[in-house]
Amino acid sequence: MPNLIRCFCVKAPxxxxxxxxxxxxxAIDEEGETLANHYSSNEEFSKHDMGFTSxxxxxxxxxxYPEGFRVEWRMxxxxxxxxxxxxxxxxxxxxxxxxxxxxNV
Numbered sequence: 001m002p003n004l005i006r007c008f009c010v011k012a013p014x015x016x017x018x019x020x021x022x023x024x025x026x027a028i029d030e031e032g033e034t035l036a037n038h039y040s041s042n043e044e045f046s047k048h049d050m051g052f053t054s055x056x057x058x059x060x061x062x063x064x065y066p067e068g069f070r071v072e073w074r075m076x077x078x079x080x081x082x083x084x085x086x087x088x089x090x091x092x093x094x095x096x097x098x099x100x101x102x103x104n105v
Contacts (some may be wrong), residue, residue, distance in 0.1 A: 002068040004030050005061055007050040008077050009043055025050040026077070029064060033085060036060045047073055 009023035025046035027036040038058045040046040051057035052073045061069050 003037065003065040003071045005065075005069050005071050006030075006074050006078060007047075007052050007071055008074040009050075010077060011030040012104060027061070027071075028053070028078070032078075035064055043069070 002053045005027050006029075007025060007027045009025045010019075011020075012022040012024050021042045023040055023046050026034060026039055027050055028034050036050065038046065038049040038057070040049045046069055048054045049056055049073075051061065051101070052071050058071075
């Protein structure tokens with residue numbers, strides 16, 4: 001089984017240059033280490049920019065896992081992601097993740 005790289009995005013702070021749809025894509029390995037990130041204009045572009053629907057960032061992922069890897073897109077950051085605690089609306093994310101996992105059972 002190839003090593004898993006989990007990718008997801010979080011809302012970027014609203015600013016003069018961001019009307020609210022911008023996101024920050026993040027890729028973490030199975031141990032929770034951040035491998036890459038990218039500022040994108042929306043979630044669909046983030047999927048491309050993080051290497052889920054393209055080969056972008058795969059050179060970075062290959063340095064970590066030269067024997068192979070699989071990129072997976074997650075709808076929400078994993079509950080165990082330490083930086084989640086620093087994000088706005090962290091409790092809402094955690095609740096949504098728990099509800100999603102309950103519905104998958």
